[in-house]
Amino acid sequence: MPAASSYLSIANMFFSDKEVKLIKEHNNIFVPVEDSSVASKDETSKKPETVSISSFTFPSYEDQFGELTIDDCQIKADLFFGDSWYVLGNGVGIYNGSAIPGYGRTILIAGHNNTYFNGLKHAKEGQIVKIRTNYGNYTYEITGMKITDNEDRSAYDLDKNEENLIMYTCYPFDTLGLTDLRAFIYAKYVSGPMIDKNS
Amino acid sequence: MQENEIEKEDQQESQHQHHRRHHHKKSKLKSVVYCVLSFFLSLTLFLFSICMILNFTVFSKDYMISTMDSQGYYSMVKYELQTRMIHLVDASGFKKDFAVNFTNSYDVKKAVDDYITSFYSNDSTLVDTTAFKQQLYQAVKQYANDENIEITPEVENNVIYFINEAANIYVDQISIPFFSVIGRYLYSASSTINILSASLAILTAIIVCIIDFTNQFKHRRYRYTCYGLIGGALTTFTLPTAVLSLNMIPKVNITTHSLYNLFVGYFNTLFYYFYICVAVMVVLAVINFIMYVKYYNKYRSA
Numbered sequence: 001m002p003a004a005s006s007y008l009s010i011a012n013m014f015f016s017d018k019e020v021k022l023i024k025e026h027n028n029i030f031v032p033v034e035d036s037s038v039a040s041k042d043e044t045s046k047k048p049e050t051v052s053i054s055s056f057t058f059p060s061y062e063d064q065f066g067e068l069t070i071d072d073c074q075i076k077a078d079l080f081f082g083d084s085w086y087v088l089g090n091g092v093g094i095y096n097g098s099a100i101p102g103y104g105r106t107i108l109i110a111g112h113n114n115t116y117f118n119g120l121k122h123a124k125e126g127q128i129v130k131i132r133t134n135y136g137n138y139t140y141e142i143t144g145m146k147i148t149d150n151e152d153r154s155a156y157d158l159d160k161n162e163e164n165l166i167m168y169t170c171y172p173f174d175t176l177g178l179t180d181l182r183a184f185i186y187a188k189y190v191s192g193p194m195i196d197k198n199s
Numbered sequence: 200m201q202e203n204e205i206e207k208e209d210q211q212e213s214q215h216q217h218h219r220r221h222h223h224k225k226s227k228l229k230s231v232v233y234c235v236l237s238f239f240l241s242l243t244l245f246l247f248s249i250c251m252i253l254n255f256t257v258f259s260k261d262y263m264i265s266t267m268d269s270q271g272y273y274s275m276v277k278y279e280l281q282t283r284m285i286h287l288v289d290a291s292g293f294k295k296d297f298a299v300n301f302t303n304s305y306d307v308k309k310a311v312d313d314y315i316t317s318f319y320s321n322d323s324t325l326v327d328t329t330a331f332k333q334q335l336y337q338a339v340k341q342y343a344n345d346e347n348i349e350i351t352p353e354v355e356n357n358v359i360y361f362i363n364e365a366a367n368i369y370v371d372q373i374s375i376p377f378f379s380v381i382g383r384y385l386y387s388a389s390s391t392i393n394i395l396s397a398s399l400a401i402l403t404a405i406i407v408c409i410i411d412f413t414n415q416f417k418h419r420r421y422r423y424t425c426y427g428l429i430g431g432a433l434t435t436f437t438l439p440t441a442v443l444s445l446n447m448i449p450k451v452n453i454t455t456h457s458l459y460n461l462f463v464g465y466f467n468t469l470f471y472y473f474y475i476c477v478a479v480m481v482v483l484a485v486i487n488f489i490m491y492v493k494y495y496n497k498y499r500s501a
Binding site: 085086088089112113114115170174175176177178179180 | 283285286287289290291292293339343348350353354356357358359360361364
């Protein structure tokens with residue numbers, strides 16, 4: 001059997017342990033939470049409220065787990081985990097190499113420039129971005145915008161140890177066809193429960 | 200006088216015994232040899248079945264195309280291509296219904312068939328996107344005209360980028376993953392399989408002739424041929440049954456509907472071919488067994 005194990009491992013790469021699910025329907029785990037109903041909220045301390053990582057369902061790839069709203073830009077889109085073609089056809093999506101809101105890292109959200117993120121053409125400093133998820137509600141404030149090439153990796157820092165939001169889309173807006181340019185809109189964290197990763 | 204007769208009788212008896220022992224030994228050796236021949240007969244039958252199945256399935260372009268037909272592969276490819284095009288069109292500033300018009304079942308079938316044919320005939324032809332790109336470019340121009348959108352040089356570049364991206368999706372959808380690699384091996388192995396099938400057929404015929412012509416009694420001929428056929432049938436039966444009982448095929452990690460259905464349909468039909476071979480061998484074994492019983496009864500009554 002040990003001799004066969006390496007071959008079995010290779011075979012396992014091609015075969016799943018259960019029947020493949022082919023129906024393309026996303027899993028919606030978004031149940032809005034009230035600001036006062038955040039799990040493990042510590043109301044007595046002055047520290048930002050926290051939410052235990054074990055108290056909510058962590059989204060899987062292509063799961064809809066929230067909603068993003070920028071009133072000043074007339075943007076209201078479903079928020080997904082992942083940024084596949086399917087996701088971007090149905091809303092905006094968090095790049096799965098970045099973090100989810102409350103994780104204390106960079107949140108990188110993509111959307112199409114002619115559909116869900118078309119309103120970003122009106123984005124200005126000081127505007128408020130609201131993100132509601134299945135575990136808490138967050139607020140960010142737009143701090144800036146940058147137009148750059150799609151190969152420019154300096155436009156975002158995924159290793160940053162600070163909660164911050166970056167939204168990006170193709171640029172220019174309202175053009176026909178695909179473009180090489182990307183518009184990055186940066187926002188800083190204002191409020192929302194931080195995820196307690198140890199509980 | 201009496202002593203002499205007794206001695207003679209004893210001698211005769213011992214000669215008989217020696218003869219019987221020799222005959223028994225010879226008969227035992229013979230049966231071992233014929234059992235070994237039956238074993239080789241089952242082996243050649245099994246290998247011959249596999250070669251024939253491969254010839255009619257894996258090495259046959261027609262098998263691939265008929266499986267595609269029976270699994271509804273073309274319409275599924277068309278649907279998936281259209282879905283992906285809708286996403287692309289959506290991302291590119293067009294209205295969603297713009298994607299509906301430039302994919303039709305006939306073009307998809309022709310493109311897929313050409314792709315399959317090229318690999319079975321060792322042409323490393325890639326999916327031809329010329330017509331698709333031209334058609335798309337014309338549609339974009341028409342769309343811009345209808346929507347009063349000016350095609351500036353900048354927009355023109357964006358449109359070309361869009362068309363190239365659409366062509367990549369088209370190629371990705373028409374082609375089958377790893378098929379370009381497997382196709383090359385299929386082509387080079389097909390002549391070897393033909394030679395192997397012929398050799399195994401000759402070898403099987405030789406073994407059957409040896410069993411037939413070297414056996415004095417007819418019932419034994421049928422008995423050993425029957426053994427070979429049962430052995431061949433059992434081995435041929437084991438291979439697909441083992442794979443099917445593990446239920447591996449439906450768990451293959453393919454997430455596109457068209458390819459998943461093609462893969463599952465392809466292998467299920469392949470296994471039916473195995474069972475057809477098993478059925479043929481079982482029928483022949485039964486005929487041989489009936490003949491064996493018939494001649495064995497004759498031998499016993501004689």
